[in-house]
Amino acid sequence: MSGGRLQDDRGLHYGDGLFETIRFSGACAPLWDWHMQRLLLGCARLGLPAPDPAVVLRRARRLAGTHPQSVIKLILSAGSGPRGYARPLPLRPRMLAFASPFVESVPRLLHLRWCQMRLALQPALAGIKHLNRLEQVLARAEWSDTSFDEGLMLDTGEHVIAATAANLFVRKDGRWLTPPVDACGIAGVGRRWLINAVSAIEAPLDVAAVETAQACVLTNALHGPRQIGQLARRSWDVDRQVQSLQDRWRTLFSDGHPR
Amino acid sequence: MSGGRLQDDRGLHYGDGLFETIRFSGACAPLWDWHMQRLLLGCARLGLPAPDPAVVLRRARRLAGTHPQSVIKLILSAGSGPRGYARPLPLRPRMLAFASPFVESVPRLLHLRWCQMRLALQPALAGIKHLNRLEQVLARAEWSDTSFDEGLMLDTGEHVIAATAANLFVRKDGRWLTPPVDACGIAGVGRRWLINAVSAIEAPLDVAAVETAQACVLTNALHGPRQIGQLARRSWDVDRQVQSLQDRWRTLFSDGHPR
Numbered sequence: 350m351s352g353g354r355l356q357d358d359r360g361l362h363y364g365d366g367l368f369e370t371i372r373f374s375g376a377c378a379p380l381w382d383w384h385m386q387r388l389l390l391g392c393a394r395l396g397l398p399a400p401d402p403a404v405v406l407r408r409a410r411r412l413a414g415t416h417p418q419s420v421i422k423l424i425l426s427a428g429s430g431p432r433g434y435a436r437p438l439p440l441r442p443r444m445l446a447f448a449s450p451f452v453e454s455v456p457r458l459l460h461l462r463w464c465q466m467r468l469a470l471q472p473a474l475a476g477i478k479h480l481n482r483l484e485q486v487l488a489r490a491e492w493s494d495t496s497f498d499e500g501l502m503l504d505t506g507e508h509v510i511a512a513t514a515a516n517l518f519v520r521k522d523g524r525w526l527t528p529p530v531d532a533c534g535i536a537g538v539g540r541r542w543l544i545n546a547v548s549a550i551e552a553p554l555d556v557a558a559v560e561t562a563q564a565c566v567l568t569n570a571l572h573g574p575r576q577i578g579q580l581a582r583r584s585w586d587v588d589r590q591v592q593s594l595q596d597r598w599r600t601l602f603s604d605g606h607p608r
Numbered sequence: 609m610s611g612g613r614l615q616d617d618r619g620l621h622y623g624d625g626l627f628e629t630i631r632f633s634g635a636c637a638p639l640w641d642w643h644m645q646r647l648l649l650g651c652a653r654l655g656l657p658a659p660d661p662a663v664v665l666r667r668a669r670r671l672a673g674t675h676p677q678s679v680i681k682l683i684l685s686a687g688s689g690p691r692g693y694a695r696p697l698p699l700r701p702r703m704l705a706f707a708s709p710f711v712e713s714v715p716r717l718l719h720l721r722w723c724q725m726r727l728a729l730q731p732a733l734a735g736i737k738h739l740n741r742l743e744q745v746l747a748r749a750e751w752s753d754t755s756f757d758e759g760l761m762l763d764t765g766e767h768v769i770a771a772t773a774a775n776l777f778v779r780k781d782g783r784w785l786t787p788p789v790d791a792c793g794i795a796g797v798g799r800r801w802l803i804n805a806v807s808a809i810e811a812p813l814d815v816a817a818v819e820t821a822q823a824c825v826l827t828n829a830l831h832g833p834r835q836i837g838q839l840a841r842r843s844w845d846v847d848r849q850v851q852s853l854q855d856r857w858r859t860l861f862s863d864g865h866p867r
């Protein structure tokens with residue numbers, strides 16, 4: 350479960366692995382179970398032996414102890430192996446863990462842009478948080494202007510899927526919608542929380558559906574729901590429902606949960 | 609240009625980088641220039657600063673000197689950076705180089721299977737040899753029966769594209785065809801050599817076109833052209849034209865080229 354010899358790690362050579370980015374408040378990670386469920390689903394999909402969640406939790410907590418609020422990033426790779434796509438037998442996955450302080454983003458309206466880079470349709474890899482992230486990297490590389498907070502990505506079928514590092518929700522006719530993630534995109538833990546919170550339904554969205562929405566929200570497991578204030582030529586005022594969702598999210602990370 | 613601190617390498621975290629697998633005969637790599645051309649094309653496509661090919665060659669040759677026939681694998685990653693898809697500025701790519709002895713495969717007929725795993729259509733990443741290789745890894749994981757030498761992959765549009773680690777050529781009506789690699793797949797250096805050698809043309813192929821071909825060949829930069837002898841219920845006898853192509857390939861690696 351340690352760094353070891355990364356030179357021949359299959360995560361480095363092929364992106365053969367998964368990751369999770371988990372927010373801790375002290376030693377507590379309120380959404381821990383959902384992170385572990387997604388990690389184990391990813392293991393099943395990629396054919397990797399699943400780690401023991403209790404062992405992972407102990408390790409993450411030890412690291413989380415170094416900051417009052419922290420972000421623990423876990424990488425579970427297929428481990429070391431000889432050259433070639435064929436995995437070694439037995440497969441010995443490697444877990445890496447990284448801690449950094451969590452920096453609260455001031456709740457404000459986000460400024461977004463549309464990305465040129467498209468997400469390919471690949472049901473076998475959709476939903477899980479695997480290490481093949483060139484699409485997101487190239488989308489994020491489309492801008493360096495710091496006035497933009499994020500970029501929205503479409504798939505190759507011209508459906509809007511997500512921001513580079515957050516899921517998207519839009520409210521239309523009072524109802525919250527979020528794109529399905531069964532052909533591309535990631536089933537975010539923040540997305541799961543928000544689907545529950547607002548009884549959102551999964552629905553395909555095109556550019557016009559987003560730009561004409563009553564409110565648009567990005568969410569991920571670190572920052573929770575954040576409202577989009579500007580996207581291309583459309584702008585939105587602060588939405589009270591989103592504000593109350595942000596309050597609920599903040600509460601989640603402030604009242605000493607059992608874990 | 610050395611290992612350094614791989615824990616925060618963007619190759620490991622996101623597959624943000626490229627690789628090349630190059631056959632050396634002593635200090636000579638006859639197809640070196642084509643490997644470098646593809647690597648530089650990959651740099652341009654991913655937005656990575658290009659390495660100096662002369663520096664790369666010196667380093668590869670030093671490593672190649674350890675075996676009479678060797679395989680040099682180069683990884684060029686986007687280097688170290690903080691958490692997040694945004695690349696650091698300035699970007700300092702990291703080059704890793706690995707040497708292993710080259711083991712000649714006895715020229716014989718290959719036994720292939722069809723893979724279930726599909727290649728997604730992603731023109732932005734097609735052709736280049738980037739580090740996001742989960743599709744190939746999962747396709748290769750579909751079999752452990754050592755009687756199979758390789759598996760053929762289709763794209764999500766049901767076109768046959770390539771084997772997991774080799775390009776495909778088929779002869780029909782005396783003419784050699786190979787699938788285009790502009791929506792998925794890799795523009796192999798062995799593919800480039802064989803296109804030149806037999807004046808192959810790029811053409812979409814479906815399963816039936818492959819199974820009814822006069823001869824089918826896999827090729828990559830290590831082993832050159834190798835004939836398929838069995839695929840599903842179809843089998844083929846040794847083809848004399850393929851044998852002569854194998855002789856030409858062997859000559860390439862035996863007569864002390866200038867580099």
